Amino acid sequence: MAYLEIENLAKSYDGKTVLNSFSVSLEKGQILCLIGDSGSGKTTFLRLINFLSKKDAGKIFLDGKEITKEGRLTTKERQAQAMNFGLVFQSFNLFPQYTVMQNILLPIKTKVKKTLKEKKLSRKDFKVEYNKIMEEKLKEADNLLLKVNLQDKKDSFPNQLSGGEAQRVAIIRTLMLDPKVLCFDEPTSALDPRLKRQVASTILSLKEQGHTIIVVTHEMELASAVADQVIFLEKGNIIEKGGREILLNPQSDELKNFLSLEQCEEINNGQTDDPETERARGTLFSLSQD
Amino acid sequence: MSISFADVTLKLLDGLGTTCLIFIISWVLSIPLGVLFCRLSLSKNKIISKIMQVFIWVIRGTPLMLQIMVVFYVPGLLFNWPSLPRIVAAIVAIVINYSVYFSEIFRAGYQSISKGQKEAGFVLGLSRIEIFFKVQLLQIIKKIMPPMTNETISLVKDTALARIIAVNEVMLAADKIVGTYAIVWVLFYTAIFYLVVVGIISLLFKGVEKKLNYFEG
Incomplete structure (x- = not known):
């Protein structure tokens, strides 16, 4: 399978x-x-x-x-x-009200909390464990932002990003959830x-x-x-x-x-080692x- | 017969206290009730949403003055129940009326948030409560600030309708002075009291709007 x-x-x-x-x-x-x-x-x-x-x-x-x-x-x-x-x-x-970093970390915070709740830890252990994991996640997010040249944008809001930047943030936000x-x-x-x-x-x-x-x-x-x-769909x-x-x-x-x-030609170009x-x-x- | 400026001021301030009391209690109670009405009118249960539609139609379609009179007189006249204290009857009617208007503003605000925000929350693993409180709520608040400012200002002015059941708010106080001493300037002076209250409210709402300007919703 x-x-x-x-x-x-x-x-x-x-x-x-x-x-x-x-x-x-x-x-x-x-x-x-x-x-x-x-x-x-x-x-x-x-x-x-x-x-x-x-x-x-x-x-x-x-x-x-x-x-x-x-x-x-x-x-x-x-x-x-x-x-x-x-x-x-x-x-x-x-999410427009959150910065780039907050957008990335919001879902991961929820995921980490859910995972830790399943472990039924004491309140103190929960807090220690949560902070430890989130510290790692913060580093991971920082690292990913650095790799896509967006580290200087981590405190920006979505409306301050270009389309390409917003998309890379959305990808990182999704990737963080593995x-x-x-x-x-x-x-x-x-x-x-x-x-x-x-x-x-x-x-x-x-x-x-x-x-x-x-x-x-x-x-x-x-x-x-x-x-x-490739799958070509028409009318379902x-x-x-x-x-x-x-x-x-x-x-x-x-x-x-x-x-x-015209499109076929574009594809041919793509297949013949077009430098772009x-x-x-x-x-x-x-x-x-x- | 004449009355001094200081006495007029004191009488109007006394009325203004009642006006502010009615306004503050009505506004504070109308918000949660408005949220509840909004939730009910968005209900997937068709019976509940239909009942809400009729209720909203009745409340929006009849004058607030009439509603105040109904709340004050009907329980006593129809059921022989003791009447509510005048100020309480006025507050009850205003709360019901304004929670309906607020609920429509909340509904419009909620529906104006793109479905994609909710869907993004879902695929990112947020619970329904988290999606509402962490994703949608602030965006809704930002969207509803201008209409809420308008309605809140209207609420301040509509407290004057409580005079129909003899609640001694600022307009009734002014009316009594004008009727007794036949002086017109009191009416303009009363307008200043309203303008000050409305001015403060406008500034507060503007401040909140400004605070929320950091993002585009």
Whole structure:
């Protein structure tokens, strides 16, 4: 069984199918790119695996265990399962009233508290242990911010960040929770071309660290630069899937239509050692752990 | 017959004390009740939300003066219950009325926060309570400050309606002086009392708004 196995995931709203019998296998450390037009079901898929929407049918296996179960899940159960996945939202969704560092530490504080509560420590031990762990986490966050050249921004508020900076903060905030699968929803949609290449670089460096990643995008350049597997969706159905080569040699008419000639050319450039893309492949900045 | 400036001031200050008392108690009680009404009107239970809709329609659709009269007279006339003390009846009616207005402001504030904030909280492992208190609340407060300032100022002025059941607030005190001594300047002098109170409130709310300007919500 692959690291992430999704079987026949389905969802419909008001009788209209938005995701139909979606199945995929992903090995640890691989990158899956979902491409397709708006309304093709890409974001629905991300919402389902992050437990933000309830599935109608289907199973999800992660690291050999089924993480979905039949029947109603409580919010807590749903959330516990959702924590296996980390989601970097399209609009980043940083909390505006907190600084960069506070944004990064808020969820980790909750996680640490929950973990320690399960240990049923005395109040004093709890405090000592909590402070010790948070000190380490603070150092870890500092380190990550340094690696993405944002250390001087740790006391800035989200409205003082550029789109690229906000995205890197959102990635760090998610990474700190150590999810098994990292998901990106349209990571390049709000960024200029230079920053788009930085995103590709970031995703590739995360892969180098062994992260399993799912990227939802309609940017062919990004998909061709990072994907190990590509799935093309249309109206909730998988039309074509395979390696990134399907972007160069699409078999279905739907994918051929989707990939305009111009986009195909961009992909070719990406595949022929375009210096910009190569730079994006890991030299701009790195999130690699020590 | 004449009255000195000092006596007018003392009589108006006496009325102002009652005005401030009604205002402060009403404002403090209207906030939690407004939160409760807001929660009920956002309830997923359709019966509860429908009842709230009707209740809000009735309270917003009828004059506060009428509501004060209903609270003061109806229990005695209809059920032969002892009437509430006048000031208490006025406060009860004002609290009910303003908690409805506040609840609508809270609801608008809550609904204006992007769904993404709640979803981010969820995927980051925050509990529902943490999402509300640590993520949404401050953003809501920032959003509702301008309408809350307006409503609070209206509340100060609406305390004057308590005179309909003879609560001796500042307007009734002024009216008595004008009626007895036939002097008009007292009315303008009374306006200054209101302007001072409203001015202080405006400054306080502006201060809070300014404090919250450090982030864009």
